[in-house]
Amino acid sequence: MQTDVMHDGGNELAPTDVVIVGGGPAGLTAAIYLARFHLDVVVIDRGGGRATLIPKTRNHAGFPDGIAGSELVDRMRDQALRYCARIVEGEVTEIVRSEDDFIVRTDRSGFKARAVLLATGVSNNRPDMDATVHDAALSQGLLRYCPVCDGYEVTDQHVAVIGTGEHGSREAIFLRSFTSAVSLIAPGGRHDLEEQERRKLVDAGVTPIDGPHGEISIDGTEIVIPVREKVLRFATVYPALGSRIHSGLAKPLGVDMSEDGCIVVDRHQRTDVPGLYAAGDVVYGLDQISHAMGEGGVAATAIRNDLAERRPLLR
Structure with missing residues (x-):
């Protein structure tokens, strides 16, 4: 040496x-x-x-x-x-x-x-959420960043993707091969989707949901995202934010x-x-x-x- x-x-x-x-x-x-x-x-x-x-x-x-x-x-x-x-x-x-x-x-x-x-x-670019909640959700598998790595683990679960545009759409459609319940939530405001992208999502059975989403939280074994007038619950959320x-x-x-x-x-x-x-x-x-x-x-x-x-x- x-x-x-x-x-x-x-x-x-x-x-x-x-x-x-x-x-x-x-x-x-x-x-x-x-x-x-x-x-x-x-x-x-x-x-x-x-x-x-x-x-x-x-x-x-x-x-x-x-x-x-x-x-x-x-x-x-x-x-x-x-x-x-x-x-x-x-x-x-x-x-x-x-x-x-x-x-x-x-x-x-x-x-x-x-x-x-x-x-x-x-x-990874993180979603807008409290750092402590983020780390807790990540450790519990309520928040995941890599569907190639762990899409298998969300098989037949209710999953959300936070994202929009081509990148968010691709990730949401990719996850449809693991579960039939996939929502694509805009990270703030309305979705930035071309009509062709929106049709692909609908044809694949992905539900596009306009934001903005509120404070993300954990409730037991679910991750909770307030969206406009509703509160949505998921087994796992995937940020697709680049x-x-x-x-x-x-x-x-x-x-x-x-x-x-x-x-x-x-x-x-x-x-x-x-x-x-x-x-x-x-x-x-x-x-x-x-x-x-x-x-x-x-x-x-x-x-x-x-x-x-x-x-x-x-x-």
Whole structure:
């Protein structure tokens, strides 16, 4: 493990082979691979990743009884640490090029890395509701964010989707394959639906309901949404309000980005900036733990092989 300290403008920089920004499934999978390739790897994790908020995932292979997202991440952290990856807490504030390498600065420290992997993920846009109620509803399965992950769990239950437009309509119709009772509630005011979208909803048996909805609350085993003159009760609510893509660190480096802010990569998770890679939800694709882990493994192998091209990796 490298321990020498370098300096940049008076600031100490710890040299390392690879810095991974983000300690979720993509970043930790890459860390496990890279550490087992006998590379020096640092994972910088600010905490609060989306995977840790999952009460229980039941479609992740190898866990037939399901596993909490926080437990899965903890297991992956332990595995990475076992092979001498370093995991440090902090938020990366800047990444800049330094000849063929990168300087990665955080709110607490700095590193000089031969390669950087961005596994910074996304955050869901939350509905307008009290934070304590939100977290309680999420832990009880009354509020869910991923119908691909857990649509099975709402089979034949009364479900609402908070959203409108094409995105909300798609999610509501997707959920109709799990239950016949799906409502699409506008997040404030009237629905923003083209006539064709409204017809698709009606044909699929989805009930569009104009907002605004009032204070969302929990009543026993139900989640309650006041809508205009009525109070509606559901077994589960899915917000379909989009997400925030955490790709801001890539922009100053001139990385190619999609229109919605995802980082564009090749089939080996390379960006168009040499030495910079991206994996997981920050890259356009299926936002699933298994997919993120696969991309982490691909990225790590590409990093190892690219570093070996620059300088043979010899023990």
